[in-house]
Amino acid sequence: ARNNLRAMKKGDQVFFYHSNEGLEIVGIAKVVKEAYQDPTTEDERWSVVDLAPVKKLKRAITLEEIKGDARLQDIALIRQSRLSVMPVAEEEFDAILELSKR
Template identity: 40%
Template structure:
């Protein structure tokens, strides 16, 4: 019927645009400023409702911290071929997934993040998506009900 859902990873320096910035203002932002031609090609390939890992890069924190969805496909931003997609925050990872942890996982050996570490936009296969979500305990808004003892009546199982 429709196009199959695709998965992506979007990198950002937390000092320039953090998960907290993304989650503010109803969670919608224009993802622009991508100069690399391959990364632009990936942005142009995105479709409505595709899901993207929100990845903090930089020296201090290289990890997946949240998930966004594409709410507006590629559009041009004037001359020079620069463009953008609009993304909306879906939810924060229940536990951030660190780059070092991902590199140690057997099931993630072919992840494009490892093969093309300098690209700010990379595709994510469905099996890698599911594995990373599993490592992070999923993300808020994924439809998974997490048993959480908020009442404080029961003892910890940890």
């Protein structure tokens, strides 16, 4: 997660995913401030980014839907499900947006 946070650039779009309850993508946000030292700890290994909401998805996309879509079989959410922050390829991003419009 740390390396993925540090790789985020201002303007990047991200999905907002409920990872505890619901297990679903519910919205889109964008990076408004790139990675900096987490102010809640003195441990320099931890970073945060600042996000701003962009929009709520028309319909939440569940983890089960993602697992069931052939276009998303290589998405990190399935392959590396323990990561809390992970990259999403442009094709995967577009596929998820398409699912949300159904």
